[in-house]
Amino acid sequence: MKLWGGRFTKPTNELVDEYTSSIQFDQKLAQQDIKGSLAHVGMLASCQIISKEEAATISKGLTAVAEKIQNGDAELSEDHEDIHMNIEKLLIEEVGPVGGKLHTGRSRNDQVALDMRLYLRESIVVLTDLLVQVQESLIGQAEKNIDTILPGYTHLQRAQPVRFAHHLMAYVFMLQRDADRLKDSYKRVNQSPLGAGALAGTTFPINREQVADSLNFDGICENSLDAVSDRDFVVEFLSNASLISMHLSRLCEELVQWSSAEFNFIELDDAFSTGSSMMPQKKNPDVAELVRGKTGRVYGHLMGMLTTLKALPLAYNKDMQEDKEGMFDTVDTLKGALSLFAPMISSMQVKKDEMYDAVQKDYSNATDLADYLVQQDIPFREAHAIVGQIVLYSIEQNKYLLQLTLDEFQQFSSSIGEDIYEALKPESVVNARNVKGATSRDQVKEQFHHAYHFIDGN
Numbered sequence: 001m002k003l004w005g006g007r008f009t010k011p012t013n014e015l016v017d018e019y020t021s022s023i024q025f026d027q028k029l030a031q032q033d034i035k036g037s038l039a040h041v042g043m044l045a046s047c048q049i050i051s052k053e054e055a056a057t058i059s060k061g062l063t064a065v066a067e068k069i070q071n072g073d074a075e076l077s078e079d080h081e082d083i084h085m086n087i088e089k090l091l092i093e094e095v096g097p098v099g100g101k102l103h104t105g106r107s108r109n110d111q112v113a114l115d116m117r118l119y120l121r122e123s124i125v126v127l128t129d130l131l132v133q134v135q136e137s138l139i140g141q142a143e144k145n146i147d148t149i150l151p152g153y154t155h156l157q158r159a160q161p162v163r164f165a166h167h168l169m170a171y172v173f174m175l176q177r178d179a180d181r182l183k184d185s186y187k188r189v190n191q192s193p194l195g196a197g198a199l200a201g202t203t204f205p206i207n208r209e210q211v212a213d214s215l216n217f218d219g220i221c222e223n224s225l226d227a228v229s230d231r232d233f234v235v236e237f238l239s240n241a242s243l244i245s246m247h248l249s250r251l252c253e254e255l256v257q258w259s260s261a262e263f264n265f266i267e268l269d270d271a272f273s274t275g276s277s278m279m280p281q282k283k284n285p286d287v288a289e290l291v292r293g294k295t296g297r298v299y300g301h302l303m304g305m306l307t308t309l310k311a312l313p314l315a316y317n318k319d320m321q322e323d324k325e326g327m328f329d330t331v332d333t334l335k336g337a338l339s340l341f342a343p344m345i346s347s348m349q350v351k352k353d354e355m356y357d358a359v360q361k362d363y364s365n366a367t368d369l370a371d372y373l374v375q376q377d378i379p380f381r382e383a384h385a386i387v388g389q390i391v392l393y394s395i396e397q398n399k400y401l402l403q404l405t406l407d408e409f410q411q412f413s414s415s416i417g418e419d420i421y422e423a424l425k426p427e428s429v430v431n432a433r434n435v436k437g438a439t440s441r442d443q444v445k446e447q448f449h450h451a452y453h454f455i456d457g458n
């Protein structure tokens, strides 16, 4: 007999049970569900809706059910559709008919919204911690590589040299925005929907604030229809998760490129690489590739959730049961990626000499030659044209700028003097960029200080 079987004269079609049940995946919410029920039952007693003795019996029963589920000793069945009704059924088996009083003044609609919020609240804390670990691993490598210089790229063409530390710090700032977004979204997750009932509230004199307080919510959802219909917090989380995944995927792409023979800038640790079943020489950056690849499923969950919610009328609709798998999978996917990322970054070998070698074999100091001419009072646009000619000449001569003789330089501009050789060295080039946020040693160190500060606050 179903918990709601009273008005039915036939058993549910088996395929319907199978199709509509969510117990296969929402059993993940068991502990949150029981936590919510304990708060609810405590409030029912203090509002004298049930007796203290009844509340004590129900609470004891719920704790026993929690333990059984945790130890895998409870039978969760499709016949009872979802985790909420399975738990209620188990409770009644545990304590008898008094267990049937638990659901007084409550609906699964406010209950499931509560469970989702409790689950997401915990997940946001865990994910923020993991983000910080990735930031710390990046800062660790950045500190070790404050003096490592490599070509910086635009359009994937060598552009201007940068410190490797500067490049890594770019990701620290991105991840900080992600952490800030997660923290900001927490406020909106942390509102209690319980007491909204099915949609219109309840006739019982419940105390919604008491339940909210006892579950450490910041407040209550103010409109009962909104409380049971709102899944904005899920969309917002999936959107934040999409940005995190996007950031990780960009770094992954760089790791993949850098570890190719063509770049040869890093080597990922053996422990974070995999081999080929056929080609004995292979060492593949599988983790980075897979993190990049899993970005697709996170975006998919975001699109799926938005589309599920599109045009849903108020209030609860069964469509909303589709909120769970995407959210759970996103939390698990991100946990997996972020947990691997920190040690993968910390253990990677940075090939400083190869990076430096690359920066000496390109024209990425050409802007500095133009800036040098500007200092001799040549308008930038003219300087640009002159240096364009010098680069063209150098390419024809098979030389880099630092290999030109002073005579050769002076064929293009008499304003070029002996000091050009110092100005075009990679170290001078990076240090000459000393405006805030730029790639000079001092400015990169300044970025470290900002990062230490915001990471402390995370």
Ligand code: ARG
Binding pocket: 022, 026, 082, 108, 109, 112, 316, 318, 320, 321, 322
């Ligand atoms: N399993 C449902 C869900 O996840 C719980 C709420 C169902 N409420 C209802 N009236 N059918 O959304």
